[in-house]
Amino acid sequence: MVQLIVIGLILLWLFAGIPKVMDIPSFSTQLKRMPYIGWMHSFIAVILPILMLAIAVLLAIPKLKLYGLYLSAGLLCCFTIYIAWTLLFSDHIPCSCAGIHADILWKDHVFITAIGLVLNTLAIWLEWKNIENLTHKYNKTLLRNDTPHLGI
Numbered sequence: 001m002v003q004l005i006v007i008g009l010i011l012l013w014l015f016a017g018i019p020k021v022m023d024i025p026s027f028s029t030q031l032k033r034m035p036y037i038g039w040m041h042s043f044i045a046v047i048l049p050i051l052m053l054a055i056a057v058l059l060a061i062p063k064l065k066l067y068g069l070y071l072s073a074g075l076l077c078c079f080t081i082y083i084a085w086t087l088l089f090s091d092h093i094p095c096s097c098a099g100i101h102a103d104i105l106w107k108d109h110v111f112i113t114a115i116g117l118v119l120n121t122l123a124i125w126l127e128w129k130n131i132e133n134l135t136h137k138y139n140k141t142l143l144r145n146d147t148p149h150l151g152i
Helices: 002-022 024-032 039-062 062-089 106-143
Strands: none
Touching: 002 024, 002 039, 002 062, 002 106, 039 062, 039 106, 062 106
């Protein structure tokens, strides 16, 4: 189950990050029209795609997967909060979300990111359960070790 979620997240971040890296000027122009964050469009246009691709790489490396899951959850949380905030409080909502697909409505986008966040959180929880199980098995093995005792 964790692997399926991780594969889905890797694909999400690659699909979202690669087009932005390939055309940073266009992405920056789209961000400029966004409420609340337009003033820092140049910074976001460079950092966000790099972060998305870095998360995909971390998720693909088994020893770094948990770090990737935490960063992924954090970014999905930021997206979900930003989109919800914009829907609730902004007078102007741009027609494009500058996301994976420009035709996705903002309400659909907040739903998709929220579902992604729930699945991401589930993957973190399952990954911690796997770590606990491995630790428990390791400790049981140490306790069953048949080393000779000194008889004291």
